[in-house]
Amino acid sequence: MSNKIIPVIMSGGSGTRLWPLSTPAAPKQFHALATANSMIQETALRLVGAEYLAPVAICGRGHRDLVMSQLEAIGKSPQGVILEPFGRNTAAVAAMAALAGQEIDPESLVLLVPADHVITKPRAFHDAVMAASETARERIVTFGITPAHPETGFGYIERGEPLSEGIFEIKKFWEKPNLETATTYVEGGRHDWNAGIFLFSPQVMLEELSLYAPEVLAACVDAYKKAHRDGVIISLDEEAFGQVPSISVDYAVMENTSRSAVIPCDIGWADVGGFAELWRLGEKDDSANHVKGEAILIESQNCLIRNDGGPVVAVIGMSDVMVISTPAGILIAPLSRAQDVKKAAEAAKERRS
Template sequence: MLLPVIMAGGSGSRLWPLSRTLYPKQFLALTSNATMLQETVKRLDGIKHQAPLFICNEEHRFIVAEQLRKGGMDSSGIILEPVGRNTAPAIALAALKAVANDEDPLLLVLAADHVIQNTEAFLSSVQHAKIEAEKGRLVTFGIVPTHPETGYGYIHRGEALNNDAYSVDAFVEKPQLETAKTYVASEEYYWNSGMFLFKASRYLAEIEKYAPDILVACQAAIDNSTVDLDFTRLDKAMFMECPDDSIDYAVMEKTQDAVVVPMDANWSDVGSWSALWEVNNKDEMGNAIRGDVLLENTSNSYVYSQDKLVATVGVDNLVVVETKDAVLVAHKDKVQDVKGIVGQLKKSSRYEYLQHREVYRPWGSHDQIAEGERFHVKHVVVKPGERTATQMHYHRAEHWVVVKGTARVKNGDKNYLLTENESTFIPIGSAHSIENPGKVPLELIEVRSGSYLSDDDVVRTEEYGAGY
């Protein structure tokens, strides 16, 4: 049986300001109304498989769970990494989890942040790869190159096998442009996609052979893990002992059983704004737009509006991206340098690299819509049947005004209902929470006032709902 393993880690900093550390690109809807994570799962509908197993950062756990719920998608579980340790350990964790029930499925390892426009070609390559993987080979998928790309590693194919597969002659680092041109002209090289297919037991055997310290650390982290609903929480101290290494370096470059199956499926890892422009539909002037956008004498540009009208006049070859708290304007040929802006934000300890103005929580979301020296105003949404943690503050009071739905409020020793156009006051030091007992989202305006308004002024007396 085929078990998809979907790796949903990473920060996607080159797609800032849309992608943030706490809400990276795999959770964004960039090419359709579905997120990249959801598109990755939907792509598997044409092949028989088990419910996918997901691997993500601890801080992204509720985003993954919520996007699967919204998409009506099942899972075989979600493994939470307390720290990132690259792809070799992540896949080892999935393989250990897969064989725990005395099963040995084929692991189809996919990244949650790739675009594949030709699903039929993708599924055809998977079917070819299954035949080789069943023989005990470790298959990687090589993307048939469309141009001499210097941003990808390459795979040099060797001897031709059956089933449209080849032995791997070598994995090659990102080349200079002239070298990349010779690779493409030879038709013997493929882009390294970072997608794989192999038996769980074969991967474990090879990593035990070539990187035993990774296997030992992952086994210890799994053996001492805890299970909470669909989440597998690894032992942090033990997993931190694991070396940081990619599957290419740890296993694929060393094994004698590496096989490459070509894939010509309009693939992209969407590693930059220019790459996103390439995979989106364009108008007759070569512009790709999304959101509330007006163009005048504009060409070959990508323009994205999240919250406000964005208008461009007389520009060419630009990327313009507007979010609720930031605007990026970049030349399309220089978008790789966006990571430099992210580095500046980190160095200055600005929140814009870390999260959006609108913050998602297990119970809903909150969006800061105004602020001053002694006040903050937030739009809070609580999902039906959910509530926030019970908490108190020492430096701020809060006013809540319900604008939609019904709220059940705990305020000190009082419990009461609020409906639309009703309000309440939460004094300093009063333990409080808010619950949505209804069937529609609860929306309220929260006004914080006081001498200190940061989120770290909080004492939680109950962790239900994972806090504010």
């Protein structure tokens, strides 16, 4: 039996809460936000070692060149790039990952990972993957992030009975809670953040999709079989892919299957979903300002300043604000309103249309 793991990188996010840094043409995963490398590059770089085969990427058609160039730049050329003509949510992505895995090496495991997450403890993540690999031969394993604090912006996974040391059945998935409920989850010690990372045998995922989301699987199989292939590029058939229901893998499979498991882990995980998180993760000066690019700060504290190549940005006497200057636009707002940035992104999109 093969002990290899095929990393499949999901690169379909739009990152609207990081506008104007993140745009439809170049979403957040293609930007260097937390390190000197872009997020998709960091994702590929942490999946190295004798156990890992070359990665596969799943992305939109318009991002083909970005995916290829950024992965090639770090010596992680993909063995496959699956191009979606449009988004159809994560159940379709899981199906495509399983189909690609079955084609490449049906005895290998697929590690399905988002391209836009931060993991500051890659060794701990690798150890968790290795610890889960045997269970993943028979179950779809998801990685539960040990919560550092009550968080209302994430879904939670409630642990069930232990399957082996450190690995549990999944009792229930919970939607994003209010603060009181999130506090109860953290204090109880049986709930973990849902990071949307999965390890599975291609055959197991395909079997569970056939049971619980047969319409998704049938349309994905059709689109994959009819895909146009050019080297490593696999362009899914648009007409067939248009028949795929848009549903998440959590709703379609994970909340229904009896063949799931969760491995709680502390891997330094963060979902950089907005500028407040970017400020929290970033290096700061003595006044707790996180600055990237040409900027002048005078008597200002706790600010996030990002200047991507424009004229110098000057901030005087401000606290707890973000100023984002890019060729796509300029954003100025309190950091406390970071979750509302997508409203500006939507308004900007309407202006362009």
